[in-house]
Amino acid sequence: MVFWKKLFSNSNTAATSEFSELNGEPKANGKYASESQISFSIERDNIDLYELEELCDRVGWARRPLRKVKKAIQHSFLVVSMWEINGEKRRLIGFARATSDGAFNATIWDVVVDPGFQNRGLGKAMMKFTIDRLRKADISNITLFADPHVVDFYRRLGFILDPEGIKGMFWYPD
Amino acid sequence: MVFWKKLFSNSNTAATSEFSELNGEPKANGKYASESQISFSIERDNIDLYELEELCDRVGWARRPLRKVKKAIQHSFLVVSMWEINGEKRRLIGFARATSDGAFNATIWDVVVDPGFQNRGLGKAMMKFTIDRLRKADISNITLFADPHVVDFYRRLGFILDPEGIKGMFWYPD
Numbered sequence: 001m002v003f004w005k006k007l008f009s010n011s012n013t014a015a016t017s018e019f020s021e022l023n024g025e026p027k028a029n030g031k032y033a034s035e036s037q038i039s040f041s042i043e044r045d046n047i048d049l050y051e052l053e054e055l056c057d058r059v060g061w062a063r064r065p066l067r068k069v070k071k072a073i074q075h076s077f078l079v080v081s082m083w084e085i086n087g088e089k090r091r092l093i094g095f096a097r098a099t100s101d102g103a104f105n106a107t108i109w110d111v112v113v114d115p116g117f118q119n120r121g122l123g124k125a126m127m128k129f130t131i132d133r134l135r136k137a138d139i140s141n142i143t144l145f146a147d148p149h150v151v152d153f154y155r156r157l158g159f160i161l162d163p164e165g166i167k168g169m170f171w172y173p174d
Numbered sequence: 175m176v177f178w179k180k181l182f183s184n185s186n187t188a189a190t191s192e193f194s195e196l197n198g199e200p201k202a203n204g205k206y207a208s209e210s211q212i213s214f215s216i217e218r219d220n221i222d223l224y225e226l227e228e229l230c231d232r233v234g235w236a237r238r239p240l241r242k243v244k245k246a247i248q249h250s251f252l253v254v255s256m257w258e259i260n261g262e263k264r265r266l267i268g269f270a271r272a273t274s275d276g277a278f279n280a281t282i283w284d285v286v287v288d289p290g291f292q293n294r295g296l297g298k299a300m301m302k303f304t305i306d307r308l309r310k311a312d313i314s315n316i317t318l319f320a321d322p323h324v325v326d327f328y329r330r331l332g333f334i335l336d337p338e339g340i341k342g343m344f345w346y347p348d
Contacts, residue, residue: 168342
């Protein structure tokens with residue numbers, strides 16, 4: 001019970017009807033047949049690293065040392081997780097995190113949505129939740145580095161590509 | 175004396191000869207006529223916010239609330255300052271900072287070099303110092319957002335523009 005208390009006291013619980021609208025296929029009663037709910041959380045202690053790894057596996061990401069993933073989560077400014085809640089069961093279906101100086105700039109990393117839950121507007125909802133949280137922390141400049149196939153997804157959320165010719169650049173070790 | 179002890183115990187002190195070489199105009203004795211030294215520091219307590227504001231003024235940046243600058247410095251993963259040391263005097267001539275998750279990614283912000291000290295290789299030296307510090311912290315992916323006129327500067331330091339089509343994107347409040 002402690003887990004659920006922590007989750008809900010630190011999260012926005014959204015009725016599924018909200019998402020079924022985003023999905024464009026609302027059910028007659030405004031809920032999915034399964035009666036499951038989608039919930040967002042910023043509580044990082046809830047995240048099981050193995051469950052997160054499985055989620056990342058499902059979208060084909062290269063595995064990373066869990067020790068470093070744990071450190072990255074600890075040192076991120078914001079960690080957002082998205083859950084499917086079904087009775088007593090909960091399942092991690094989305095994740096995003098942001099580094100930040102807590103004042104001017106934030107950078108969003110590791111945005112992932114379970115493939116079985118994509119194309120329902122949930123990625124968009126999770127990103128809006130993330131942006132909203134960063135805005136509430138008075139961060140004015142939210143940035144990210146987008147793979148080519150998700151540039152349009154972020155553009156629809158209001159992200160601007162190379163504004164005023166500003167270019168994203170990367171340095172990798174040799 | 176406390177200030178100097180702190181500065182030097184947490185910094186790399188480089189003989190000016192190193193930089194005169196980068197400058198391409200080494201003096202006969204390998205030092206600048208003034209015998210000044212250039213020093214880097216990662217000690218954030220040494221930074222006077224008003225002195226930093228003056229430095230940013232000199233390159234024409236818009237002023238920012240000092241309260242937020244202070245918070246950004248506190249919450250940055252790495253803060254690098256570059257100093258001209260002349261006898262007992264010290265002068266802030268460069269600054270850079272990075273946000274990071276302490277594991278995978280870092281993003282460099284607010285890179286500034288005093289116009290009176292530009293074109294001597296000092297910006298390059300400060301960036302190399304910054305990259306070196308991030309590498310020592312085992313950060314593998316160092317990123318930044320470059321204004322068009324400094325893209326070539328960062329390219330010469332090994333930064334890659336839009337690798338594999340990855341695009342920098344920005345979200346601003348309406």
